[in-house]
Amino acid sequence: MKPIQVGLLGLGTVGTGVVRIIEGHQEDLMSQVGSPIQVRKVLVKDMHKQRHLNIDPALMTEDASEVVYDPEIDVVVEVMGGIEPTKQLILDALAQGKHVVTANKDLMALHGPEILEQARANNCDVFYEASVAGGIPxxxxxxxxxxxxxxxxxxxxxxxxxxxxxxxxxxxxxxxxxxxxxxxxxxxxxxxxxxxxxxxxxxxxxxxxxxxxxxxxxxxxxxxxxxxxxxxxxxxxxxxxxxxxxxxxxxxxxxxxxxxxxxxxxxxxxxxxxxxxxxxxxxxxxxxxxxxxxxxxxxGAGEMPTATSVVADLVAVVKNLRIGVNGKQGHHAYRTKKLKTDDQIHYKNFILLDVHDRAGVLARITQVFAEFGVSLESVVQQPNPNNPDAEIIIITHEASQASMRKVLDHFMSLDVIKEIKSAYRVEG
Amino acid sequence: MKPIQVGLLGLGTVGTGVVRIIEGHQEDLMSQVGSPIQVRKVLVKDMHKQRHLNIDPALMTEDASEVVYDPEIDVVVEVMGGIEPTKQLILDALAQGKHVVTANKDLMALHGPEILEQARANNCDVFYEASVAGGIPxxxxxxxxxxxxxxxxxxxxxxxxxxxxxxxxxxxxxxxxxxxxxxxxxxxxxxxxxxxxxxxxxxxxxxxxxxxxxxxxxxxxxxxxxxxxxxxxxxxxxxxxxxxxxxxxxxxxxxxxxxxxxxxxxxxxxxxxxxxxxxxxxxxxxxxxxxxxxxxxxxGAGEMPTATSVVADLVAVVKNLRIGVNGKQGHHAYRTKKLKTDDQIHYKNFILLDVHDRAGVLARITQVFAEFGVSLESVVQQPNPNNPDAEIIIITHEASQASMRKVLDHFMSLDVIKEIKSAYRVEG
Missing domain, CATH: 3.30.360.10 (Dihydrodipicolinate Reductase; domain 2)
Incomplete structure (x- = not known):
């Protein structure tokens, strides 16, 4: 069976892990995909850098086009990171009909749609499991x-x-x-x-x-x-x-x-x-x-966990290659985007206030919550151990972000409150 | 697009959930797989049973062959459970070129290889995500x-x-x-x-x-x-x-x-x-x-979680159908089985002993561990609150199962030990 040829863009931490897994697990990988997987070319920044990896120097290049335009390469694995020139290299590789595996969250978050569109147009796979939460599929x-x-x-x-x-x-x-x-x-x-x-x-x-x-x-x-x-x-x-x-x-x-x-x-x-x-x-x-x-x-990160996800994607590309269905199993963003506005986002809140310790404070504060329709789960007032004031700790029921912002704005001008010390979302 | 026709074997808890998801998520499913998914026939035990589900009575049958031999049905979803007649129905469906999704752990654990072989021979998919840990993929x-x-x-x-x-x-x-x-x-x-x-x-x-x-x-x-x-x-x-x-x-x-x-x-x-x-x-x-x-x-179970996994498998079958690659992505058990023997299985142990409270007991006991090469992580001797004896609580380092069996056997005949009250494996 003709080996699958892989071009690697980058040989940092994750790239090193990818080479280790491809070489170390050759037999297992071959049993799964039916053909050997070979690293054919690796783009590096510096050919002469000392590396913790035995790799044939002839495989390394400082010229990206030797990876992206090599007609023998089936799959380009991008682990160099960054936005440019990475994005252009990936688009070029896809234009050459090469499938792409990337661990690049920045690129996928910023230019995912453009890259996936280029993949579709060229019947290529783009997989990016390693871009989120390293080793978790x-x-x-x-x-x-x-x-x-x-x-x-x-x-x-x-x-x-x-x-x-x-x-x-x-x-x-x-x-x-x-x-x-x-x-x-x-x-x-x-x-x-x-x-x-x-x-x-x-x-x-x-x-x-x-x-x-x-x-x-x-x-x-x-x-x-x-x-x-x-x-x-x-x-x-x-x-x-x-x-x-x-x-x-x-x-x-x-x-x-x-x-x-x-x-x-x-x-x-x-x-x-x-x-x-x-x-x-x-x-x-x-x-x-x-x-x-x-x-x-x-x-979520690390050489080998991230490399595991990269090579799992590579296995998926190769399986698709073997059965001839690359570029057909991508994701489909078929819904129109409608973002919630502040009054539609609801959650519980924790608020810590530093207040003047005098009569009627709590009443004034709880009245503000009531005014903006925010109901409270718990309220504790206690002396502040560090000064003569008091602290009030409030946990609200679910309230809209808009209402909570109004409450906190209002607190800024309330003379009984010395400081809004903290405000956090609460879950669970 | 021609709808994909599904035959359901069983309409219990999980079967009901499957019908609910297929009907309730029709639009989403269609956006993902590109064709409608229809339930064409459902095998039930009793046509007249009261059900918590609006289902056209004409879809139900008490005759399994109406599902398994219906030439219009593309995928058989087995959620009836049990070994027979279920196994034969699945083998028959596969022989008819129908793909199978099953939630049946008993069947897959006992007859998985036979069913997967039948699937391979007929270029069919068999998916069984729901058979283990319900909603977890x-x-x-x-x-x-x-x-x-x-x-x-x-x-x-x-x-x-x-x-x-x-x-x-x-x-x-x-x-x-x-x-x-x-x-x-x-x-x-x-x-x-x-x-x-x-x-x-x-x-x-x-x-x-x-x-x-x-x-x-x-x-x-x-x-x-x-x-x-x-x-x-x-x-x-x-x-x-x-x-x-x-x-x-x-x-x-x-x-x-x-x-x-x-x-x-x-x-x-x-x-x-x-x-x-x-x-x-x-x-x-x-x-x-x-x-x-x-x-x-x-x-791990429940109508909707399990049905989620069943329908996810159905989606995978339909995607394969659409691109014409069913029966090609199965699992490959390419390794020969070699089971560990008792002396190759190692773990930590917790042992609770009820002993006579007299001098030299602990020495006698720890000597038995030493004799069989089991080293100890912690030993606590304390008065038994319920009687005049003492209790000894031991946690071992990793030891072979064979050695631990010998230790426990030996304890049975040790006069200072009244009872081996508990022995458990320890992890983490």
Whole structure:
């Protein structure tokens, strides 16, 4: 049987893992797909770099066109990351009739529709399982496992860096800046951590998941994003005391035809399966109208987990090649996008207020909630241990985001309130 | 587009759910597969039975051949259960070139190879996602998501009845018999609960998962089974005190080419993701050489969750029909079966002994462990609150099953030991 020829764009962490799996599992892969899989060419930045991998130097090139235009190459595996020149290389490869496997969440979140359209036009497969939640086969699960169901809600812990930081803050009572520094030393956070800690990375992944789950093209601009950098250790201590864990959740919801997608720090009830997802692990919770509650848990990044997903996609491409059906099993975004407005997005809220400790304060505050139609699940007033004022901790019932914004706006001008110390979404 | 015609064998709980999803999600399904899906005929036991479903009486029949031999029917969905006549009906349907979707774990565990061979011979699909862990798409995950990896271990809570019972015993300190009775009243346990509580149901599912995960045909006879009926509330109290939850786990392991599959009550460390899977929920933990730890969680049974998986399989069959590739994506058990012997199966053990409270007892006991090469992680001796004797609680390091059997055999004849009260596997 003629071997399947693979061209690799990139030989960093994930690329190295891909070569390791293709070489190490050759026999197993061949038993599954019926033909050998060979790495024919690998685009690298620097041919002379020292690598932790035995690879024939003749396979490496610094010229991308040697991969993209090699007529012998059947499948291009893109693990170099970035938007340009990556996007153009993928479009060129597809124009040459090559199938593409990519682990590039940025590219798929920003230019997914254009790339998938190019694939369709050339009868090619584009698979991107590794772009979300590394080793968890969540894209397959949404596309195939739940193809018969109507997905109502997807909640994801899809960024390992922030989950590591929040887990450490929760378990050790440590402050954000200290844990971030530690995460940077350990290599769990970048020297510029913005994309992770401000929720952008998670937002890209949620755009991909929402697009698949709701059959609607959701772009990054449709995702409302808030990061974790302003979470204090006091916030986490309050959360724990009330029976919650603080998590950076991506939440995509659909009601009838209307969708909302957000990424924000959320207090998750400890009994909820997402609450015990700790450290750099990822998890995606899916609620389907028929199936109910499900959750998928695993490593969100790392050389071998991510490479597992990349090579699983490669196996799928090769199986399709063997039976001649590439480019026919893609995803279909057949629904028109309708985003929820602020008055259609409902959730529970945690509010922590620093107030002047005098008569009638609680009445004034609860009256504001009543005025905007927000009902309360619990209210606790207690002396503030650090100063002569009092603290009020409120958990609301589900309320619209619009009403809550009005309540908080109103609080700004209420003389009995010294400070709105925290406000978080509550789930579970 | 010509509608796809479906014949249904059975209209019980799951069958009703299947009809509901096909009818309720018609538009979504059509957007995904490009043709309408119609239920053409339904085999029922009693045409005149009162049903919670609006279904045209003309669709129902009490004659199976009207389904299996109807030339218009493309796909037969089997949700009647049982071994005979079900097996023959499926073989006949395949012989007629009809594709089959089944939720029948008993049939797939006992006669999977024969049915899959018949499918291959007739270029037909046989899909059976719903046969294990109801709403969790674990079969797809093993076949596709982890196709590139080498799976080393699969641990499953795959029986909702026993997990419900153990959860109640753990949370309420209740006794087995009382909780079983309650589960029967609530419909979570059958009036004859043997198949669930003695682990047979779980064993069938583990045979299916091990077959897929290890690419080896594992039969029910290859699974060592122990149920939960002898677990006392004291055992569970001890487990909790030591930081474990008692679970009925199916454990399939592979080391090099050697496999073991067991179902047995197991003490799972509370920090392990399986420990917090409660009530009737199911979960399957998969450890892959490359991907590491993953877990898939969801409802294990029920009308709509199970129907979701059945209809997802139906969608897969119809997609294959549309592109003309049925019968080509089946599973390939290309490895020869080699089962581990008792001396090759290693795990940690919890042992609870009732001993005479006199000098030298602990020395005698620990000497037996040493003699058979079993090393100990922890040993606690304490007065027995109920009588003048003492209790010894031991947790071993990983030891071979053969050595542990010898130790326990030896204990039977040791005069200082009054009773071996409990012995359980420990994981996590």
């Amino acid at each position: 969540i894209i397959r699960t949404l596309m195939e496992g739940f193809s018969s169901d109507r997905i109502k809600k997807i909640m994801g812990i899809v960024n390992g860096t922030t989950n590591y930081i929040l887990t450490k803050m929760s378990q050790e009572g440590a402050a954000y800046q200290d844990v971030l520094k530690e995460a940077q030393t350990l290599g769990y956070a970048e020297s510029d951590p913005t994309s992770d800690v401000e929720g952008l990375d998670a937002a890209r992944k949620m755009a991909i998941l929402a697009t698949l789950g709701f059959h609607t093209t959701i772009g990054l601009e449709d995702v409302e994003v808030k990061g974790i950098s302003s979470i204090s250790k006091e916030d986490i201590a309050y959360a724990k005391r009330l029976g919650y864990e603080m998590k950076l959740l991506g939440i995509a919801e659909r009601q009838d035809d209307q969708i909302s997608v957000v990424v924000q720090p959320t207090m998750v009830k400890t009994s909820h399966p997402l609450a015990s997802v700790n450290g750099v692990f990822n998890a995606v919770y899916v609620y389907g109208e028929a199936v109910g509650e499900t959750m998928f848990y695993g490593p | 674990i079969i797809r995950t093993l076949m596709e998501g982890f196709s590139s990896d080498r799976i080393k271990k699969i641990m499953g809570i795959v029986n909702g009845t026993t997990n419900y019972i153990l959860t109640k015993m753990s949370q309420e300190g209740a006794a087995y018999q009382d909780v079983l009775k309650e589960a029967q009243t609530l419909g979570y346990a059958e009036s004859d609960p043997t198949s669930d509580v003695e682990g047979l149901d779980a064993a069938r599912k583990m045979a299916i998962l091990a077959t897929l995960g290890f690419h080896t045909t594992i039969g029910l006879e290859d699974v060592e089974v122990k149920g939960i009926s002898s677990i006392s509330k004291e055992d569970i109290a001890y487990a909790k005190r030591l930081g474990y939850e008692m679970k009925l786990l199916g454990i399939a392991e592979r080391q090099d080419d050697q496999i073991s599959v067991v179902v047995q009550p197991t003490m799972v460390k509370t920090s392990h993701p399986l420990a917090s899977v409660n009530g009737v929920f199911n979960a399957v933990y998969v450890y892959g050489e490359a991907v590491g730890e993953t877990m898939f969680y969801g409802p």
